[in-house]
Amino acid sequence: MRYLLIEDNVELADAVIKRLALDGHAVDHATTLADAQDCLAGATYDLILLDVMLPDGDGRDFLARNRARLETPVIVLTARSQVSDRVGALDQGADDYITKPFDFSELEARCRAVLRRRGGTARNEIALGPVSFDLLAGTLQRDGQTLELRSREIRLLELFARSPGQILSKSHLMDRLFSYDTTVTENAIEVYVGRLRRRIDQMGLRIETVRGEGYRIETGVND
Structure with missing residues (x-):
């Protein structure tokens, strides 16, 4: 599977990329929304991991702008834990939501669950x-x-x-x-x-x- 990780924290991004690579996944990394837009223009992804607070804007606005023409499932990554934040991200088109700091095993499980749902299956x-x-x-x-x-x-x-x-x-x-x-x-x-x-x-x-x-x-x- 090929993922797009949109995250400006380079240390966290490197850790996520290395962990997903252990499962054989390829991960493209964008640190800004502009870079992410370029990635989407040049490649097709199985899953997007999207941070909320980025140097050039809010990831949720990016999601809202792209959701109508973007069929790729999206998991929002953020330090915000308020219910209203989670509801807002889901209403704007996110398929799931995980709060930082997160355990890598939970992130992997959520990725699998989202991909299963998109594939119409309930099992692995x-x-x-x-x-x-x-x-x-x-x-x-x-x-x-x-x-x-x-x-x-x-x-x-x-x-x-x-x-x-x-x-x-x-x-x-x-x-x-x-x-x-x-x-x-x-x-x-x-x-x-x-x-x-x-x-x-x-x-x-x-x-x-x-x-x-x-x-x-x-x-x-x-x-």
């Missing part, structure tokens, strides 16, 4: 044919067999799992898996896909290469 599991993919545990299960995935593998498989039957181009995978400040080539995507393909083969899952277009996942092989 996705069915891939006869295989159960647990996004939280990072495991695949089938017929009593369990396969543990690494963080980057989890995020890559999640992209395929959320788009069953669809062809995902290399450029799309690059955009979803890596932030602006990460240099990556299409060859690197081929390597990541190849590694994942070899690992999930034992669970009866296949990643098909569609020449000239990209990749798509197949399920139910060897049923």
